[in-house]
Amino acid sequence: MSETVPPTARSPVPLTEVLVPAELAPGTYLHHFRVDRRIASGGMGAVYLGFDTSLNRPVALKTLRPELAGDPSFLARFQREAQSQANLVHPHVVQVYFVGEERGVWFMAMQLVDGGSLQDAVDRQGPLPWTQVATHFLGIAEALVESARLGIVHRDLKPANVLLDRYGIAHVADFGLVTATHAPTDHDTLVRSPMAGVAGLSVVGSVMGTLPYMAPEQLRGEPLDQRADVYGLGATIYHLLVGAPPVSARTAAEALQQIQRGLLPVRRARRDVPRALASIVDRCLRADAAERFPSHEELARAVRHAAPQPQVAPAPLVRLIAGLLDLLPAVGVFVPFFEKAPWAAPAWFTLWLGLGIAFLGASPGQWLMRLRVRTQADGDVPPLHAAARAFLQWGWTAALALAYSLISHSAPLVAYGPLGVGGAVWAAIVLLGALPAALRRPTLVDRITRTRVLVDVR
Structure with a gap:
């Protein structure tokens, strides 16, 4: 017989001498633990709100039904449960303080965790x-x-x-x-x-x-x-x-x-x-x-x-550098190709941002500066939502780039005028709307798209 099996498993207590056959009355004592009221009950036994009179603290008292206490396997399992929890000393495990028997009632005293399951x-x-x-x-x-x-x-x-x-x-x-x-x-x-050393309590095939x-x-x-x-x-x-x-x-x-x-x-x-x-x-x-x-x-x-991270707004300089890093590849393409292929820079810029959103969950500049874009509920931003955000923030660059290319090719005013004026107004709104970022507050684009740019603290 294993030492972890309680002694009475060999000769169970007479069930005719049990303290109470069903429910323990308030005021009943199990060793130095006072029973106050029943909290829950099930097929194995009941759980009571109790009080530890030696340490002056409330506890939970879990009892084993008397008829089950007469079965050595159930009694051993009850003892095993108490020993396992008592050895698992951890903030996220219910702690066991005592296990024993009082006049035929087997019980364990546990940490009172009273917020429900x-x-x-x-x-x-x-x-x-x-x-x-x-x-x-x-x-x-x-x-x-x-x-x-x-x-x-x-x-x-x-x-x-x-x-x-x-x-x-x-x-x-x-x-x-x-x-x-x-x-x-x-x-x-x-x-x-x-x-x-516990043998026979868990059988392969069961x-x-x-x-x-x-x-x-x-x-x-x-x-x-x-x-x-x-x-x-x-x-x-x-x-x-x-x-x-x-x-x-x-x-x-x-x-x-x-x-x-x-x-x-x-x-x-x-x-x-x-x-x-x-x-x-x-x-x-x-x-x-x-x-x-x-x-x-x-x-x-x-x-x-x-897991959820602390919600830390980035410093203004960090957001500025992230924006410049996003723009840099597009500028690098625009300078040599604006005459021959005016569409190249906007197309590359769109691809650059799209790849970042698809694979990094943020623009490349934001990712390099360890920033993340989240919903207001701190959830993932859906790809289409992220694409709409990128378009609102950077769409003006495409309009201005195309307008400049048309001007350099001596296109008529009617061709580049709407693009240039529209792009300039768009840029002014976005840039002015970004001023709250200097105070670590949401920008206009953040508010419109209901997103937030946060520091990735992982």
């Missing part, structure tokens, strides 16, 4: 703002980095198992289905893994978890590593962004069929999610584990890059 938030609000979801994504991924260091696979990541505190910070909970990938060495951790969030290898009952939790986290984030899990199935076979057919990409379901964040979630949900992120550390690094 992410499932509650989605049920109440529908799809959550992507900026909020990205913040949760990063926090949970960083918690799973520590989980992987201890050789723990959660196996049941889902919105209902991520709790929010009063500040809106996410905490991973419910480690009742954890399994081990390895026992960490003394170089990895100062404490012995809660999974080390299928445990919640169908819509389970990886294909988990559905097939295969051995698992941290990539199964990568999938589970991806499915959880997909649910938060879209409002529904990526799979809707009643059986494991049906879920596997849906996954093999291909899941709906995030941006097909919700267009305002930035491409970088959507591509990370889509990669987490690949059917082949080898195509997902190989580790939580690499996943967290990618999410950190896609």
